Structures are given as C-alpha cells and as structure tokens.
Amino acid sequence: MPRRAALCVALFVTSVLPLFARDYAARPTVQKVGEGVYLFTSSRHGDVGFVGNSVAILSEEGVLVFDAGCVPSDSATVLAELRKLTDKPVRYLVNSHWHWDHWQGNQTYKAAFPGLQIISQENTRILMRDVSVPRTQNDLKQLPPYIASLEKDLAAKRAAHASEAELRDLEQLLQADKNFLAQKQSVQFTYPNFTFAESAAIWLGGREIRLIHAQAITSGDIYLYLPKEKILVTGDILVRPIPFAVGGTFPADWIATLQKLIALNPEVVVPGHGESEGARQALEQNLRLFQRVVQEVRNAKVQGLNEAQTVEAIGKKEAELAAMIGITEAQLLPAFKPYFLDVFLHRAYQELDHSLSDLPPAAL
Ligand SMILES: [Zn+2]
Structure with missing residues (x-):
C-alpha cells in the first residue's frame, strides 16, 4: 500500500476509501436513473474524503433527497444541480x-428549506450524536498535522527538483485536502427531525417511496425502494467496488438484507458509493462472498481456531475472495483487507458467540 494510503487508513479509518484513482479533483456528476430520479456523485476531496452518491426524487409536490454527502459543499453542489432540474422545494432528506x-x-438543505423533514432510522440519530x-x-x-506533513513533502520534492507532473499532483492533492478541512470545520x-423503527412510506406527487430499515453495515441502515419503478437505493449496504465494512457490520443480518434486496428484483440499483x-x-x-466468508469462519471455529487465528488464516485467501467480487487489479487488492475482510472476519467470528453490540467497537 502506498505510504499515503497507509497513513490514511491509520488516521481516518472510518472516513476514507482507498485511492482508486489519482484524480484528486474528480468533478461531481449527475445521471438520470429513472423518470424524475437522479443520481449525483460528489467530488473526491483529495485523499481524506470520498466520492459518494446522493439521489433526488423529483415531483410536482417537491423533492426527496437520499443522503447529503461528506461536507456542506457536497450538498450545495447537488442543490445547485437540482435547481437546474426543478424549482420545487426539497421536502424530505433521508440519511x-x-x-x-x-x-x-444536511445543513445546506435545512438552511434552504426550513420546513424540511430530515429522516433516519431511530438508531442512526443516536449513533450520529x-x-x-x-x-x-x-x-x-x-487533519491539520496530516496536511502539514503533505506540505513538508511538497517542499522536499520541490527542493529535490521532482518532475513537474509529480509536483502538480501533490499541489492538487494538498489544495483539495485543505478545502476539505475548511469544509469540515x-x-x-x-440531526434528523423524524425517525422511525422499521419502515416508512412517503407519497410524493403520486409516487410511493418506501424507506425500510435493515441492519447490515450499521444497526440503523435504511434503503429506499420505489415499488412501481423498481428502483432501489441501497446506501452503504452496497458499496462498489469494495464493500465497506468499517464502522459496524452485522454479517448475518447483512446477508439476510442482501437476500431481501435481490428478492425485490430491482431494475435499477444505486449503491452508496460507486x-x-x-x-x-x-x-x-x-x-456469495459474504456467505463464503461466514462459512469459512464457522469451519475455522469448529476446528478450534480462536478469533485472531481465524482472521489470519482466512486473510491469506484475500486474493481468491476479492476475485469473487471482481477485484483482481493490483491497485485495488490492498484495500480489500482493511476496508472489508478484516472487519468482516472479526465480526463474523464474534457473532458466533454472542449477538453483536449496537455500537461499533472503537477499533472498528
Ligand atoms: Zn459511505
């Protein structure tokens, strides 16, 4: 793993996806995924934030937005794009x-639409706080000491007459990271001002929008489903290209959730990232990957391996397991263990002994 990526894992383990591309200034995008349904991707935020998805459902009665991005500039960008598509207010925001x-x-929408309902599952509101x-x-x-280390790095590279391209790359990264810090500050x-336990339905402009609770990566996950249009918005129950298990993970329930989502037979699926x-x-x-990993963990436990031994033994199969979800590139493989496999293995092992706690352990 490159030094910078390794540092990021250490520093911002719950906050950073790996450097899938060195395009630190990746621009936001807008994509129509159904009639009146749009997918927005955020910018990259250097190597300290990540590209994520927001979805807007438009109607004559107003707009519902699903997920609000990393920082206020993400939601401001989405709102600016939304304004090109509709003059109707955002009435609902789902986290x-x-x-x-x-x-x-969230604050961008709240400021623009004071009557906004911000919706989450009830556990989520508690876990936010x-x-x-x-x-x-x-x-x-x-973040500031990390940015300072990049500045030092840049100064050293300038002194060593590094190539133009390398310097430009680092300057771009530094600027993006600084912007991100300012945004984060x-x-x-x-917080949400409307929470529910199991499910909620919103009828907006004649369209039924279902919000359904699942316990997959966290105890308060929500996915959104449009039954008529068969459009499914998963949040981080699905993250591509590598599932993101850090900051929670309930293996058995995650598997059951994936089975439910597949049984919906959706025509369009929008992941939380990717x-x-x-x-x-x-x-x-x-x-298939999750089922295989859980089965391997069970087998290891039956053979008498403890948790650490299980994680180590199955961890050796990382390349084979990553290939099950199409991860074969040398560039992506190093992220598969820290972002998915290690956490998932620990949690799958623990789950065999006792039900998993609602709050993720600090180390996860
Ligand atoms: Zn996410």
Missing part, C-alpha cells in the same frame, strides 16, 4: 446511516 459521509451536508460527532471532532484534530451537526451500472450483479456477488 441512510450515521457514517459522516452521508449526513454532514454519540459516535459520528466525537469521531468527526477527532478527525478535525488529525464549517459543518453544523444537523456506479449504478452493474450494481444489481454486485448485490449477488457480495452475497
């Missing part, structure tokens, strides 16, 4: 779960 990259842009906020405050302490924690194209197949690939 799929408590991870900071799905709700810390008790886990996400302290972790964000901790990230805010760790501007976050006003804006492309919609091919996402239906990714649900099935993830299901």
Whole structure:
C-alpha cells in the first residue's frame, strides 16, 4: 500500500476509501436513473474524503433527497444541480446511516428549506450524536498535522527538483485536502427531525417511496425502494467496488438484507458509493462472498481456531475472495483487507458467540 494510503487508513479509518484513482479533483456528476430520479456523485476531496452518491426524487409536490454527502459543499453542489432540474422545494432528506459521509451536508438543505423533514432510522440519530460527532471532532484534530506533513513533502520534492507532473499532483492533492478541512470545520451537526423503527412510506406527487430499515453495515441502515419503478437505493449496504465494512457490520443480518434486496428484483440499483451500472450483479456477488466468508469462519471455529487465528488464516485467501467480487487489479487488492475482510472476519467470528453490540467497537 502506498505510504499515503497507509497513513490514511491509520488516521481516518472510518472516513476514507482507498485511492482508486489519482484524480484528486474528480468533478461531481449527475445521471438520470429513472423518470424524475437522479443520481449525483460528489467530488473526491483529495485523499481524506470520498466520492459518494446522493439521489433526488423529483415531483410536482417537491423533492426527496437520499443522503447529503461528506461536507456542506457536497450538498450545495447537488442543490445547485437540482435547481437546474426543478424549482420545487426539497421536502424530505433521508440519511441512510450515521457514517459522516452521508449526513454532514444536511445543513445546506435545512438552511434552504426550513420546513424540511430530515429522516433516519431511530438508531442512526443516536449513533450520529454519540459516535459520528466525537469521531468527526477527532478527525478535525488529525487533519491539520496530516496536511502539514503533505506540505513538508511538497517542499522536499520541490527542493529535490521532482518532475513537474509529480509536483502538480501533490499541489492538487494538498489544495483539495485543505478545502476539505475548511469544509469540515464549517459543518453544523444537523440531526434528523423524524425517525422511525422499521419502515416508512412517503407519497410524493403520486409516487410511493418506501424507506425500510435493515441492519447490515450499521444497526440503523435504511434503503429506499420505489415499488412501481423498481428502483432501489441501497446506501452503504452496497458499496462498489469494495464493500465497506468499517464502522459496524452485522454479517448475518447483512446477508439476510442482501437476500431481501435481490428478492425485490430491482431494475435499477444505486449503491452508496460507486456506479449504478452493474450494481444489481454486485448485490449477488457480495452475497456469495459474504456467505463464503461466514462459512469459512464457522469451519475455522469448529476446528478450534480462536478469533485472531481465524482472521489470519482466512486473510491469506484475500486474493481468491476479492476475485469473487471482481477485484483482481493490483491497485485495488490492498484495500480489500482493511476496508472489508478484516472487519468482516472479526465480526463474523464474534457473532458466533454472542449477538453483536449496537455500537461499533472503537477499533472498528
Ligand atoms: Zn459511505
């Protein structure tokens, strides 16, 4: 793993996806995924934030937005794009779960639409307050020294007459990271004002929008389903190209959730991160991978291996397991263990002994 990526894992383990591309200034995108349904991707935020998806459902009666991005500039960008598509107000904002990259842009919508309903599952609101906020405050302490280390790095490279391209790359990264820090410092924690336990339905402009609770990556996950249009928005129950298990993970329930999602037979699937194209197949690939890993953990325990031995033994099969979801590139493989396999193995082993706690352990 490159030094910088390794550092990121250490510093921002709940906040950073690996460097899938070195395009630190990746621009936001807008894509129509159904009639009146749009997918927005956020910018990359250097190597300290990540590209995520928001979905807007438009109607004559107003708009519902699913997930609000990492920082206020993410939601501001989506709102600016939305304004090109409709002049109707955003009436509902749904936060799929408590991870900071799905709700810390909430304030933009609240400021623009004071009557806004911000919706989450009831556990999520508690976890935002008790886990996400302290972790964000901790990230805010760790970001400045990390940025300072990049500045030192850049100065050293300039002194050593590094290539133009290398210098430009690092300058771009540094600027993106600085922008991200400024954005993160501007976050006003804006909590949901409507929560539910198991499911909710919203009728908006004649369209039925279902919000359904699942316990997959967190105890308060929500996915959104449009039954008539068969459009499924998964939040981080599905993350592509690598499932993201850090910051929670309930293996047995996650498997059951994937089975439920597949049984819906959706025509369009939008993941929490990554492309919609091919996402239906990714649900099935993830299901097979998760089932295989859980089975291997069971076998290991029957053979008398303890948790650490199990993680080590099955961890050696990382390349074979990653290939089950199409991860074969040398560039992506190093991220498979820290972002998925290690956490999933620990949690799968623990789950054989006792039900998993609602709050993720600090180390996860
Ligand atoms: Zn996420």
